[in-house]
Structures are given as structure tokens and as C-alpha cells.
Amino acid sequence: MKISTSLIRAVIIIILLIIVISDFFYIKYLEKKMNNITILTSEEDSMLAVKVSSFKEPVVVFTADFIDKFYHYSSPFKDGMDFNELIKKYIRNRWSDHYGCVRGTRERKRIHEGIDLFVSENTPVYPLTNFGIVTEVSDNPHYLVQVQYKKPNGIIDSMKIEYGKTIRILYPEGIESIYTHLNEVFVELNQAVDRNTVVGLTGLTGNIRNSGKPSHLHLELRDSENRSFDPRNRLRFEQNSAANFIKHINIGEE
Ligand SMILES: [Zn+2]
Numbered sequence: 001m002k003i004s005t006s007l008i009r010a011v012i013i014i015i016l017l018i019i020v021i022s023d024f025f026y027i028k029y030l031e032k033k034m035n036n037i038t039i040l041t042s043e044e045d046s047m048l049a050v051k052v053s054s055f056k057e058p059v060v061v062f063t064a065d066f067i068d069k070f071y072h073y074s075s076p077f078k079d080g081m082d083f084n085e086l087i088k089k090y091i092r093n094r095w096s097d098h099y100g101c102v103r104g105t106r107e108r109k110r111i112h113e114g115i116d117l118f119v120s121e122n123t124p125v126y127p128l129t130n131f132g133i134v135t136e137v138s139d140n141p142h143y144l145v146q147v148q149y150k151k152p153n154g155i156i157d158s159m160k161i162e163y164g165k166t167i168r169i170l171y172p173e174g175i176e177s178i179y180t181h182l183n184e185v186f187v188e189l190n191q192a193v194d195r196n197t198v199v200g201l202t203g204l205t206g207n208i209r210n211s212g213k214p215s216h217l218h219l220e221l222r223d224s225e226n227r228s229f230d231p232r233n234r235l236r237f238e239q240n241s242a243a244n245f246i247k248h249i250n251i252g253e254e
Pocket of ligand 1: 218
């Protein structure tokens with residue numbers, strides 16, 4: 001059977017028309033969907049409710065579901081404890097194991113920038129939330145980390161402290177945890193980890209032997225400016241911290 005060229009032409013035109021018309025309605029449908037999204041944000045001190053279409057810059061929105069799943073911090077051990085329970089159970093002496101205790105000598109006074117959690121040697125350690133990225137790792141038992149100290153005249157200077165085998169993990173909020181004195185590290189730089197990843201084993205590396213203390217996990221929390229803070233004080237959500245996190249992940253682009 002012979003099909004005329006004009007019939008083929010007509011069929012192609014009809015198909016193209018169908019594609020153009022359905023695309024048009026699909027775009028309308030997507031626009032309607034986008035316009036149903038309102039984002040709460042802030043400008044200086046006031047809260048703004050904005051439609052997606054009015055943003056000129058790329059915007060990343062964390063849904064409540066995402067925050068529930070990935071922002072909840074808990075114990076680095078597989079015991080399901082929150083931070084308060086953790087401190088109660090594993091801190092031996094509140095005058096020497098807490099954040100902020102004075103360390104060093106009269107010439108080089110510094111503060112303890114983490115908490116010391118006394119668990120048995122070779123206890124597996126996990127990330128603090130359900131998603132993280134390894135931002136620093138050292139398998140060197142004499143690994144040195146730069147810390148600040150105060151001279152007797154009040155001047156702040158920095159020195160190196162032997163942290164031993166160390167892992168640093170960045171969480172979606174922009175907060176990082178540092179685990180030190182580990183016997184083993186099982187992760188690599190830039191590796192994505194979740195709550196089921198055994199990142200290392202607690203141990204006795206670093207300056208622990210000068211401290212006279214038995215094996216423990218030294219746990220530090222740092223904000224997006226690399227300032228340590230007391231794990232008992234959870235930070236409020238910071239836009240900068242989220243931006244710091246986003247720098248480390250690949251966001252798919254069309
Ligand atoms: Zn410590």
C-alpha cells in the first residue's frame with residue numbers, strides 16, 4: 001500500500017502539535033505546583049514569606065521531614081542516648097572531663113575543647129546524625145592539631161597538640177564533630193557516612209598517655225567558624241552553617 005507524502009507530513013505535524021500542546025499544559029501544571037510553595041525566610045530581623053518564583057538566586061529548602069531525619073544528634077556509640085544521657089553516663093569527673101576545663105601549664109593555659117567519654121577501649125564509634133561527610137581523617141597515632149592557648153600576659157597564641165588518630169565529620173547543619181585518641185579509623189576523606197557507619201574504634205592514641213587517663217573518646221563539636229562549643233548547648237539553626245554544608249555536596253542541576 002502506498003502512503004502519500006502529504007499524509008506523512010500531516011501525521012508529523014499533528015504529532016509535533018500534540019507535543020507542543022502537552023508541553024504547554026505540563027509547564028502550566030509545574031508552575032501551579034511551584035506557586036503553591038511558600039518559603040519562610042528572613043531579611044535582617046524580619047520574617048518573610050516568599051513564593052518560589054520570586055527568588056533570583058538558587059534556594060535550598062530543608063523540609064521538616066529532612067530536619068527530623070538528619071538533624072537529630074545523638075550518641076557516637078550504638079546506645080541511642082541523647083547528649084545529656086551520654087554526659088551523665090560516660091563522663092567520669094565533671095571538673096576535668098567536661099568542655100571548658102582548664103588545661104596546660106601556667107605559661108600555656110588552654111581550655112579542654114571537647115568532652116571525654118570513658119568507654120572501654122575499641123568501642124565502635126558512629127556519626128552523630130543520620131548523614132555526614134568526613135572532612136578530616138588521620139590514621140597517624142601522633143597526629144597534631146593546632147589549638148589556641150593563653151600566655152600569662154593574656155596574649156592568645158597557638159600550639160600543636162597530639163590528638164592521635166582523628167576523624168572529623170560534617171553534618172547538614174554545618175556543625176562538625178571531632179573524635180580523637182582512636183585506635184582505628186575506618187573511613188576516608190569526603191566519604192558519606194550515616195548512623196550505621198562504624199567510623200572508627202576508641203583507643204589510646206595521641207597525648208592521652210601524658211594525661212594519666214585511661215582510654216576514652218575525646219569528642220569535640222565545632223560550628224561553621226571552627227569554634228568549639230559545649231555539647232550541652234545545641235546551636236540554633238544558622239544560615240551560614242547550612243551554606244557551609246552545601247559547599248560540600250553536589251546539588252543536581254538540569
Ligand atoms: Zn579530651
